[in-house]
Structures are given as C-alpha cells and as structure tokens.
Amino acid sequence: GAGVSQSPSNKVTEKGKDVELRCDPISGHTALYWYRQSLGQGLEFLIYFQGNSAPDKSGLPSDRFSAERTGGSVSTLTIQRTQQEDSAVYLCASSFGRTQRDTQYFGPGTRLTVL
C-alpha cells in the first residue's frame, strides 16, 4: 500500500505568516509523529499522536506550534506567525501503535523556508 505522504513538499512563506503542513499516515497506523530537521542536525521530536489524542506535546518549541489529528488519520501541523528559525524540513512518521517498539515509517517531508 501507499506509504506516508506529506504535503506540500516545499513551502516558502514570509515571516509572520501562518502555515499548515499535512500528513497522511499509512492506513491502519494509529500512532503518528512529527519531527523537525534543521540543516545539519538530527531529527527533533515535536509531537506524538495515538489515535486523535496527543499524549505528548513536549517537543513543540513554542505556542506558535500546534497540531491536530482527525479521524485517527490525517494530521495537520500549524505554525503561526512564522519566524526564520522555523525554516527546516518537517517530517511525519506513523506506526501501527500496538506497542512502543513498532517501527516508524517516514514520509518524504515538507521543506519550509521562511523568508
């Protein structure tokens, strides 16, 4: 079946604008993760969903960042009043979620550039 998909693949925005990034997980995967990867850095955990609930939002860097998931499927990461330091690749991953050891499958990412 299809893997994790993300849209858009690239987003260029002006400082101060809001952006929405979308993630479609693999069908049947109940767990969904958002990560951020800045240039030359490893992945930074942002938020985790189990179903529609986000038990861990500890990675969100500021209150400008929020995420939701509906129907146990699609998730949207919203960044309000974007800043230049928000420029990064935003990765989404999903897993079966049956156990914490389930393999995470990654999407291709959204490259966000804030001018």
Added chain:
Amino acid sequence: AQRVTQPEKLLSVFKGAPVELKCNYSYSGSPELFWYVQYSRQRLQLLLRHISRESIKGFTADLNKGETSFHLKKPFAQEEDSAMYYCALRMDSNYQLIWGAGTKLIIKP
C-alpha cells in the same frame, strides 16, 4: 540528559573497503538502538535495530552497553551504500526517538 552522538559528519571510503559509522549514546536505562538510512532523494527508512540482531544489506551493528556504543559496520562497502546514516535511541517504555546528527557516507569508486 539523553543524547546520541555521531562524531563524523562525513565519512568517505573506497569501494570494497571496510566501513564503520560510529554512534555513542548516553542513557542509563535499557536503550533500544536503531540505524536509519536516507538515500539521495528518498525518504528516511529503518536499516536495522539492535533487538533484531540481523544483517541488512551487509551491515551489522552490535550494542555495546559498556562503551554505550552502537557502531554500524560493513566489511566491504559498495557504491550504493552512499547515503546519510542516522543513529537513534529509544528509551525504555517510551515511543520517542532521540537522534544523532547523522553521518554522510560517500563510497568512492
């Protein structure tokens, strides 16, 4: 704090030579370690995990708790191994992965 360190940003070896990508971690509990790989213009994918104790594409990695290391090794590198390699740690009873900064592996012909 928990941390994963990949000391080499770039590693370049000739085809057929052995390759070792280093990964060290700091965590006092029972870790689960992973290697992920990202080939050019492809998405990040799992290469291997220590609990599986398997060899994937000729790569192996052994968890050394004494040295807190999980180095990735391959005895004879191939050109198609050129990619970005990331080491990641999952702490016990946790879903969150902590990532190293990655090592870019270049295999020269």
